[in-house]
Amino acid sequence: MSSSTLSTTAGEFNALHTKVSHKEAEYQHHPRGIQRCDRCSMFRAPHSCTKVAGDIVARGWCKFFDWKDDETHVRARRQHGEQFRS
Numbered sequence: 001m002s003s004s005t006l007s008t009t010a011g012e013f014n015a016l017h018t019k020v021s022h023k024e025a026e027y028q029h030h031p032r033g034i035q036r037c038d039r040c041s042m043f044r045a046p047h048s049c050t051k052v053a054g055d056i057v058a059r060g061w062c063k064f065f066d067w068k069d070d071e072t073h074v075r076a077r078r079q080h081g082e083q084f085r086s
Contacts, residue, residue, distance in 0.1 A: 019053035025062035027052055032061040034080050041066045 037043045038058035042050040049056045051064045067077065 019051060022052060022054055025052045025064055027056070027060060027062040029057050029060050031059050032065070034076055035061055035065045037061065039068060039076070041068045
């Protein structure tokens with residue numbers, strides 16, 4: 001494998017794992033309906049995120065919200081009438 005291939009691969013890896021700012025994520029310190037950071041697959045307790053840089057509150061929200069797949073969150077979604085992706 002050439003060094004240019006390794007460099008490109010490393011660059012692509014970094015691009016995929018670069019965090020965005022609160023502003024870019026349209027982050028807010030309150031939930032959007034029942035969607036909130038502690039129900040998101042990218043939230044890392046107690047106060048971080050794999051997508052958004054800086055401190056994150058569990059009851060916050062951003063445009064990258066992605067439901068966790070655990071049973072607690074599935075029940076919450078059903079109770080609030082959210083549709084599931086097929």
